[in-house]
Amino acid sequence: MLKGLTLLGSLAFVVGFFAILFVVIPWYVTVVEDSTVAGPLPWWVRGVVYLFLGGVAVVLVSVAIEQRLRGPKAEELAEAEPTGLLLANTDRLPGRAVTEVLGLVQGHTIYAIWLGKDLSALIRLILGGELSEYTQMMGKARTVARRRMAEQAHQLGADAVLNVRFMTTSVIGAAAELLAYGTAVKLSPPSGGESAPR
Numbered sequence: 080m081l082k083g084l085t086l087l088g089s090l091a092f093v094v095g096f097f098a099i100l101f102v103v104i105p106w107y108v109t110v111v112e113d114s115t116v117a118g119p120l121p122w123w124v125r126g127v128v129y130l131f132l133g134g135v136a137v138v139l140v141s142v143a144i145e146q147r148l149r150g151p152k153a154e155e156l157a158e159a160e161p162t163g164l165l166l167a168n169t170d171r172l173p174g175r176a177v178t179e180v181l182g183l184v185q186g187h188t189i190y191a192i193w194l195g196k197d198l199s200a201l202i203r204l205i206l207g208g209e210l211s212e213y214t215q216m217m218g219k220a221r222t223v224a225r226r227r228m229a230e231q232a233h234q235l236g237a238d239a240v241l242n243v244r245f246m247t248t249s250v251i252g253a254a255a256e257l258l259a260y261g262t263a264v265k266l267s268p269p270s271g272g273e274s275a276p277r
Contacts, residue, residue, distance in 0.1 A: 081145055088137030095131025103127055164229055165239035166261070172239070174270045181235045181263040186227025190220035191254035200253070217255065221245060224259035237263035 103124050171177070192200075196212040203210050224245070232240045243261035250256050 081141055081148070085138060085141040085145070088134045088141060091130050091134030092138060093134070095127055095129075095134055098127040099131055164233055164237065165266075166225070166229065166243050167239060167241055168243045168261075170242050172241075172266065175239075176267040177241070177264045178267050179265040181232070181237050181265065183260060184228050184231040184235065184237070184240060184263045185258060185260040186224045186229070186231060187256060187258040188220050188223040188227070189250055189254055189256045190216055190223070191252070192216045197253050213253070216253075217247070217257065220247075220255065220257040221259070224257045228259040228261065232261075232263040235263050236265070238266040239264055 106124070165172070192212055192215075196216075200210045200212040203212075225243075228240065228243075240261040240263050243259065246258045246260070248256050248258075
């Protein structure tokens, strides 16, 4: 139901936006500047404006509710990573041999910060210094992407994920996509009395 509400709000926003852009503004420029038109705006102009603003409000409320209901935060997700699964950015491990390659595993997320933090970061951009808002955002995104990758490897029965890499791309504005990927493998038991690397 929440997705339907968000979709409805998005649709109202888009219809209202384009109606303002292609109907209300041309009407205002051609008709209202004529001195014979006076008084309140016509009902259809007010309706378009309310449609636009109502769409924005519905999307904001539904996203806020979705974030409340979504569940654990990124920090809590990090604690839920599968135990016993080794993540390494090398292609081999001392004392262990790869016995089976299970394939590519990946996890990704698209993360953004709320407008208040975005404005704070803009001020820091002008004055200088670390953009701590974005540092925290990217740290949370890495945690979520890594956890999703590890969970996929765990479902395959992997002992380790080798050649772990992170890739990031800008999606829109301050939103960034972060992808974690690597090769899920099964490993031989540790050789000679060595303990498995952790």
